[in-house]
Amino acid sequence: MDWFGETWRVTDYLELDGEPLDRVDPGxxxxxxSGHFTSMQVRGGLVRGLPFHVERLDRSSVELFGHGVPAERWRSYVRSALERAGVADASVRITAFTRDRAxxxxGIAVAPELLVTVSAPIxxxxxPLRLLAVEHERPVPHLKHTGSFSLSYYGRAAKLDGHDDALFYDRAGHVSEASIWNICFAQAGRIVWPEAAVLPGITMQVLQAGLAATGTPSETRPVPLDELATYDAAYLTNSIDPALPVAAITTPAGTTSYQPDPTSTAQIEKAYKAKPAQPI
Incomplete structure (x- = not known):
């Protein structure tokens, strides 16, 4: 920048709560x-759905950076991070990004950098949770990208309104997913996944594979808001809660409540156990 005939170089200066941050790279x-990530719960050095994490990190990196991530690269980083942290049980997040945006x-392929975060297990x-249905379509939903402001925003708004979390539906009035969860429904012995633009969650994929392996009927089809009362039960699923029952869903038309459904609960638990955890 040229200012009064002199050339000034603008550099980053950071403070957090009034204290300088001199050990953080602004870049x-x-x-x-601007990147993507995957999160997992590690127990005893094991993680469930490992092949799906491998596929997600590689596929998303190819799409965003033109360069994939070999499985052994990030797995070795996670193993090292767990060892240095001195833990075998943890919440782990692998974030892929690049400081070479230019x-x-x-269109030049760049191998992404990988940031591994190890924190306490959750x-x-x-x-069971009470959900508030909100019309919202997440941008680029097939990627678990770092642009998650809307998810926390609507989740918090639902809690301030007296609910536990937000459930999203699209412009057609079809259920898609929740703030940090996928959702499925049970109907007459069959598990139904919403047909909508959603993030293909790791635990959702584990359950779908497990349902197929155990011979449990399941399908993906539109789930309109006005048909919620036709289902026997609903379940939220992510790496923390593979099958968390939904107590109620409040939509603009009213509230649908669900009672415990032993049949579908047993089906989902059996499917989850059919796909055991693997060493990281």
């Missing part, structure tokens, strides 16, 4: 805001 902070924007929620 890193900017870079990780090349990516020119316990299951343990109680």
């Amino acid at each position: 890193l902070l900017r870079a990780i805001s 090349k990516v924007d020119q 316990a299951s929620t343990g109680r």
